[in-house]
Amino acid sequence: MLTGKKILLGVTGSIAAYKAAHLVRLLVKQSAEVKVIMTPSALDFVTPLTFSTLSKNPALSSFQATDTGTWNSHVELGLWADAFVIAPASANTIAHMAQGLCDNLLLASYLSARCPVIIAPAMDLDMLAHPATQTNLQTLQERSNHLIHTNKGELASGLHGDGRMAEPEEIVAWLDQFFHSKKKFSGKKALVTAGPTYEAIDPVRFIGNNSSGKMGFAIANALAEQGAQVDLVTGPTHERLHHPSVTIHAVVSADDMRDVCVKLFPAMDIAVLSAAVADYKPATKADQKIKKTDGPLVLELTRTPDIAAELGKVKKQGQVLVGFALETENERANAEKKLEAKNFDFIVLNSLNDHGAGFGTPTNKIEIISRHNGSTKFPLKSKAEVANDILQTISSSHG
Numbered sequence: 001m002l003t004g005k006k007i008l009l010g011v012t013g014s015i016a017a018y019k020a021a022h023l024v025r026l027l028v029k030q031s032a033e034v035k036v037i038m039t040p041s042a043l044d045f046v047t048p049l050t051f052s053t054l055s056k057n058p059a060l061s062s063f064q065a066t067d068t069g070t071w072n073s074h075v076e077l078g079l080w081a082d083a084f085v086i087a088p089a090s091a092n093t094i095a096h097m098a099q100g101l102c103d104n105l106l107l108a109s110y111l112s113a114r115c116p117v118i119i120a121p122a123m124d125l126d127m128l129a130h131p132a133t134q135t136n137l138q139t140l141q142e143r144s145n146h147l148i149h150t151n152k153g154e155l156a157s158g159l160h161g162d163g164r165m166a167e168p169e170e171i172v173a174w175l176d177q178f179f180h181s182k183k184k185f186s187g188k189k190a191l192v193t194a195g196p197t198y199e200a201i202d203p204v205r206f207i208g209n210n211s212s213g214k215m216g217f218a219i220a221n222a223l224a225e226q227g228a229q230v231d232l233v234t235g236p237t238h239e240r241l242h243h244p245s246v247t248i249h250a251v252v253s254a255d256d257m258r259d260v261c262v263k264l265f266p267a268m269d270i271a272v273l274s275a276a277v278a279d280y281k282p283a284t285k286a287d288q289k290i291k292k293t294d295g296p297l298v299l300e301l302t303r304t305p306d307i308a309a310e311l312g313k314v315k316k317q318g319q320v321l322v323g324f325a326l327e328t329e330n331e332r333a334n335a336e337k338k339l340e341a342k343n344f345d346f347i348v349l350n351s352l353n354d355h356g357a358g359f360g361t362p363t364n365k366i367e368i369i370s371r372h373n374g375s376t377k378f379p380l381k382s383k384a385e386v387a388n389d390i391l392q393t394i395s396s397s398h399g
């Protein structure tokens with residue numbers, strides 16, 4: 001049952017819009033409160049009257065209420081909802097969402113929504129398979145939107161293939177599971193480190209590395225989705241994450257990252273250290289930009305703090321510490337050495353020799369070595385799936 005759940009339903013211009021009427025009916029039957037927003041092109045397929053009658057709320061399709069001339073506040077709708085379900089989501093609306101365009105009420109509500117967003121696409125098979133659509137769906141998932149996959153079968157065009165919107169019954173079952181399934185990390189506090197660190201040489205230059213932060217952000221997101229309260233300590237990155245259960249601490253250097261981690265760690269149940277922390281920093285930072293000369297420049301480097309080793313030393317009974325090892329040679333032996341030296345419970349090994357694994361890629365191929373429980377190798381997967389594999393491994397041995 002979805003008793004009392006506030007569902008904002010977005011309906012876009014797809015022939016599957018007629019199924020959205022049945023979806024409203026099912027949601028209301030489950031005692032959910034439903035409000036409907038339609039895109040202008042959805043009006044070509046179904047009428048607001050259908051939705052307002054079924055939901056017992058006005059179905060909105062523009063920024064201005066036609067009868068009163070007042071404003072339909074997209075901000076209020078986004079704050080009101082427990083979940084924003086966009087079903088059917090057309091290729092066009094998906095593309096607009098991925099680009100952050102907001103030229104209608106549904107898109108503006110999407111941009112201002114703080115609740116989970118669930119997308120149920122519906123389109124012809126070639127539109128769905130198009131790399132543009134696939135990239136847009138990937139982007140939206142990386143931004144913590146949920147996807148209810150399409151079904152295969154007969155399409156409105158008469159063609160057969162993938163692209164049918166999930167049936168309304170499937171969408172209701174998905175929501176039921178989403179709201180009621182026991183989350184693996186409910187009540188847990190988790191620290192995640194991500195990205196590179198930058199070690200300043202002078203006011204304009206630094207020593208950095210190729211870490212994108214994607215893996216750490218995927219782990220933070222997966223932990224939050226599984227009910228954890230997450231502190232994400234990240235070096236400079238282009239990654240973004242908006243989740244009510246994630247607090248982001250943006251840092252620059254290894255020293256900054258260490259200070260935040262050392263302060264937060266005592267209160268944590270879990271720490272996953274996926275940051276590519278610099279091992280060395282310039283011994284001194286020049287106050288002014290270093291001028292070039294004809295001769296070579298010699299920089300003296302000193303060690304940065306080993307955050308993982310420091311946390312490993314103060315780790316208490318019950319705390320779980322997970323590290324990463326990105327290796328280019330003697331992968332297994334090096335990873336096992338780090339597992340011991342840093343007092344990790346698990347180490348996630350990824351090799352730069354594996355195609356599709358490591359820095360900047362949307363995918364990763366890992367092996368998880370447990371301190372007490374052997375090791376498991378996983379095939380190449382998206383970083384979101386890899387994050388879930390890591391969490392599954394932690395929860396099955398520390399549940």
Ligand code: C5P
Pocket residue numbers: 193254273274275276277278279304305306307308309322323324325326338
């Ligand atoms: O020693 P190495 O850098 O290969 O160890 C990798 C693991 O240790 C990763 O989990 C990384 O986040 C962590 N680490 C750290 N502080 C450092 C160096 C590495 O927390 N200074």
